[in-house]
Amino acid sequence: MIRASVGAAFRATLKRDLLISVKRRNDILNPFMFFIIVVTLFPIGISPESAMLRQLAAGVVWISVLLASMLAMDSLYRSDYEDGSLEQLLLSSQPLYLLVFAKNIAHWLVSGLPVILVSPLLAYMLSLPADGYLTLVASLLLGTPVVGMLGSIAVALTVGLGSRGLILAVITVPMSVPVLIFGTLAVQNSLAGGSPLGYLALLGAMLAAAVSLAPVATAAALRITLN
Amino acid sequence: MAGRWQWFHRLGSPKWFYEKTTRWLPWLIGVMALLLAVGIVWALLFLPPDYQQGHTSRILVVHVAVAGASLSFFPLMAVAGTVTLVWRIKLADMVAKNAAPLGAWFTFLTLATGSIWGSVSWGTWWEWTDSRLVSMLFQFFLLLGVISLRTAIESAETAARACALLSIVGCINVVIIKYSVAWWNTLHQPPSPISMEVGSPNGPEFWVATAIMIVGVYLFLAVSLILATRNEILERENKAQWVRELALRSR
Numbered sequence: 001m002i003r004a005s006v007g008a009a010f011r012a013t014l015k016r017d018l019l020i021s022v023k024r025r026n027d028i029l030n031p032f033m034f035f036i037i038v039v040t041l042f043p044i045g046i047s048p049e050s051a052m053l054r055q056l057a058a059g060v061v062w063i064s065v066l067l068a069s070m071l072a073m074d075s076l077y078r079s080d081y082e083d084g085s086l087e088q089l090l091l092s093s094q095p096l097y098l099l100v101f102a103k104n105i106a107h108w109l110v111s112g113l114p115v116i117l118v119s120p121l122l123a124y125m126l127s128l129p130a131d132g133y134l135t136l137v138a139s140l141l142l143g144t145p146v147v148g149m150l151g152s153i154a155v156a157l158t159v160g161l162g163s164r165g166l167i168l169a170v171i172t173v174p175m176s177v178p179v180l181i182f183g184t185l186a187v188q189n190s191l192a193g194g195s196p197l198g199y200l201a202l203l204g205a206m207l208a209a210a211v212s213l214a215p216v217a218t219a220a221a222l223r224i225t226l227n
Numbered sequence: 228m229a230g231r232w233q234w235f236h237r238l239g240s241p242k243w244f245y246e247k248t249t250r251w252l253p254w255l256i257g258v259m260a261l262l263l264a265v266g267i268v269w270a271l272l273f274l275p276p277d278y279q280q281g282h283t284s285r286i287l288v289v290h291v292a293v294a295g296a297s298l299s300f301f302p303l304m305a306v307a308g309t310v311t312l313v314w315r316i317k318l319a320d321m322v323a324k325n326a327a328p329l330g331a332w333f334t335f336l337t338l339a340t341g342s343i344w345g346s347v348s349w350g351t352w353w354e355w356t357d358s359r360l361v362s363m364l365f366q367f368f369l370l371l372g373v374i375s376l377r378t379a380i381e382s383a384e385t386a387a388r389a390c391a392l393l394s395i396v397g398c399i400n401v402v403i404i405k406y407s408v409a410w411w412n413t414l415h416q417p418p419s420p421i422s423m424e425v426g427s428p429n430g431p432e433f434w435v436a437t438a439i440m441i442v443g444v445y446l447f448l449a450v451s452l453i454l455a456t457r458n459e460i461l462e463r464e465n466k467a468q469w470v471r472e473l474a475l476r477s478r
Contacts, residue, residue: 153396157389161379170372174365175400178407217396224388
């Protein structure tokens, strides 16, 4: 038996997941379109005046990103569970932590990154002042992987359950609250002329904690639910 | 080695727990009833009105006690969850299973008593700028998540371990949520320093009543949890010999 190195297994998992996403474009497109549609609802529902929107912009973009990532989460592990490849991951001799981490990265590249790339455009439509763009994108780059990895734990706990939509929301929404707070505070602070670096550092600290702990919890959750 | 861990495994035996608590319960209930009665009567009848808050400060005696107790649920469930995951002791899961709905109820009571007090003292039932209100609300949501996960998973064994993991993750998260929400400018009063002088703000007539109430409410929590766990034991062990004998005797 040829035993692949850990790095090779990591790269193979990453490549496989990216390839599958490219072939199944709906998984990429749906959260992206959902994000854009949700953002457009806020000016219509609250107020089209730019003075009002300016104050709401950062929060609106962040909340829409959270909702879109929750929609995207549903597809995480689902097809792998249905075709049995998730069990193969558990049976493999490679550390599950790293394989799960590779899947999380692939999922973020496919569902998180496109949303972040289009967010300045939508922030412009919500008349966010120019000082806020860089901070908004930076806070999203640091914050969305945290939300994704926390959500991955919840998805792993509910994998294979029929009606899990509400459970996912009830578990992941409270967990995303700190990210939402620091993300919007960072943007508001830079709009007020202050430095957002403190809040960005906190988001970075959360990202570091999530990278080191969340895949461990996800791996444990997968071992429990698939036993 | 075997001797050192014997107490631990005996503690994990549902039968041992059931028999011990049969003997403890009357005492626990008696002390609890006494403390709650003294605390409530003291708070309602004998506590002098606060120099700032007037009669509404009486609500705080209950609110502080219930709030303190509701904070203990996630740590309790996380410890029980760790025991479930590491040693697979069934009793720990029976406690954790019943702690979740009880915790949700305590958290709800904390929010309710806090709102009633706030409606008089702050002039509002709900205030988003107060960090403790908001973090309590999210603790409530997380507890609902644990409960719904338990009901959604069919296999009892899988549900136990999944909920154990979620309780541990949730316990860490409750702490992070609490501190991150506190970054908002908060309306909630900081804990008041206690005073030994009778008649001063927060003097002994207030904090002794609160302390009695806190111990009473914690005993209420313990009694509720023990009663619920005993039910759970009878239900899960209904095939065991000793449970059948118990059922025959009580007939």
